[in-house]
Amino acid sequence: MRIAVPNKGSLSEPTVEMLRESGYRVRRDSKELVVADPDNGVEFFYLRPRDVALYVGRGQVDAGVTGRDLLLDSGSTAGEVMGLGFGGSTFRFAARAGEVSQVGDLQGRRVATSYATLVADHLRGAGVDAEVVRLDGAVETAIMLGVADAIADVVETGTTLRNQGLTVFGDPILRSEAVLISAPDADARGLDVLHRRLTGVVRAREYVMLDYDCPVTLVDQAVELTPGLESPTVAALHDTEWTAVRAMVPRGRTNQIMDELYDLGARAILVTEITACRL
Ligand SMILES: Nc1ncnc2c1ncn2[C@@H]1O[C@H](COP(=O)(O)OP(=O)(O)OP(=O)(O)O)[C@@H](O)[C@H]1O
Ligand SMILES: O=P(O)(O)OC[C@H]1O[C@H](OP(=O)(O)OP(=O)(O)O)[C@H](O)[C@@H]1O
Numbered sequence: 001m002r003i004a005v006p007n008k009g010s011l012s013e014p015t016v017e018m019l020r021e022s023g024y025r026v027r028r029d030s031k032e033l034v035v036a037d038p039d040n041g042v043e044f045f046y047l048r049p050r051d052v053a054l055y056v057g058r059g060q061v062d063a064g065v066t067g068r069d070l071l072l073d074s075g076s077t078a079g080e081v082m083g084l085g086f087g088g089s090t091f092r093f094a095a096r097a098g099e100v101s102q103v104g105d106l107q108g109r110r111v112a113t114s115y116a117t118l119v120a121d122h123l124r125g126a127g128v129d130a131e132v133v134r135l136d137g138a139v140e141t142a143i144m145l146g147v148a149d150a151i152a153d154v155v156e157t158g159t160t161l162r163n164q165g166l167t168v169f170g171d172p173i174l175r176s177e178a179v180l181i182s183a184p185d186a187d188a189r190g191l192d193v194l195h196r197r198l199t200g201v202v203r204a205r206e207y208v209m210l211d212y213d214c215p216v217t218l219v220d221q222a223v224e225l226t227p228g229l230e231s232p233t234v235a236a237l238h239d240t241e242w243t244a245v246r247a248m249v250p251r252g253r254t255n256q257i258m259d260e261l262y263d264l265g266a267r268a269i270l271v272t273e274i275t276a277c278r279l
C-alpha cells in the first residue's frame with residue numbers, strides 16, 4: 001500500500017498529525033520524502049500537495065491526502081473517499097469593490113488564478129468567456145499590477161483580500177477541505193484500514209468525553225442531556241445518593257451541556273479529549 005502525503009503547505013502538518021494519531025509512522029524531519037512503515041504494510045511518499053492527485057490518478061500510489069480544490073483542478077481520475085475536517089477554505093472570485101459584482105461581468109475580461117482548470121471549468125459552466133491568467137501564487141497582487149481584472153483564489157480568513165482592498169463576488173466556486181483520495185484500483189484492504197483509522201480520528205475530534213457526578217434522583221434528567229451514542233455509562237458511587245455518569249458529547253456543545261448539567265445539580269463535571277475511536 002502506497003500513500004501520498006503533502007510535504008509542504010497548509011495541509012502538510014495537519015495531515016502528518018492525523019496519520020500519527022491513526023497509528024502510522026510519520027517523517028521525523030521535513031526533508032524525508034519516503035517513509036517506510038512495515039508494521040502497517042505502508043509506504044508513505046511526501047509529495048507536493050498539487051501533485052498528490054496526479055500520482056493517485058495514475059495509480060502509482062493507492063491513496064493520498066490533498067485539498068478538494070487541488071483534486072478538482074488536477075483533472076485526475078482519483079476519487080474522493082472522505083473529508084478529513086481540516087484545511088477548510090472557500091474558493092472565490094474577488095475584485096476591487098464596484099468594478100465587478102457578478103460572474104457575468106467577467107465576460108471578455110481577465111481572471112488571475114493558480115487553479116486555472118477549476119476556474120476555466122467554472123466559467124465555461126456559467127457560459128462566460130473570459131481569459132484565465134495562470135499564476136503560481138500571490139494572485140491578489142495581479143489586479144494592482146494590471147495583469148487581471150479579477151482573481152479567483154482560496155479564501156480562508158479573508159485577510160489577504162482585505163489587505164489588497166478586494167471584495168468577493170458571486171457564489172463560492174467551491175467549499176474545500178483536506179480529503180482522502182484513492183485510485184480506482186487501490187489495494188482494497190489497505191484502503192479500508194486507512195479509511196477506518198482516519199474516520200476514527202475525524203470522529204474522535206467531533207466529540208469529547210464527559211464525566212460527572214449526579215444525584216441519583218436526577219439521573220434520568222441528566223442522561224437526557226447526555227444520551228451518549230448507544231447509552232451513557234451510569235456507575236454506582238460509594239455515597240449511594242450519588243451516581244457517576246460517562247458519555248460522549250458533541251465537542252461544539254460541550255460548555256452548553258456542562259452549564260445545563262451544573263444547573264441541574266451535577267458536580268465534578270470533567271472533559272477529556274478522545275484521540276481515536278471506532279464507533
Ligand atoms: N489559508 C490557506 N491558504 C492556502 N491554502 C489553504 C489555506 N487554508 C486551506 N488551504 C488549502 O490548502 C491547499 C493548498 O495547499 P498548497 O500547499 O498548495 O498551498 P499553500 O498552503 O498555500 O502553500 P504555499 O502556497 O506556501 O506553497 C488547498 O487545498 C487549500 O484549499
Ligand atoms: O483568506 P486568508 O486567510 O488570507 O488565506 C488565503 C490566502 O492564503 C493563501 O496564500 P499563501 O500564503 O499560500 O500564498 P500564495 O498565494 O503564494 O500561495 C491563498 O492563496 C490566499 O492568498
Ligand SMILES: [Mg+2]
Binds near residue numbers: 137
Ligand atoms: Mg498558497
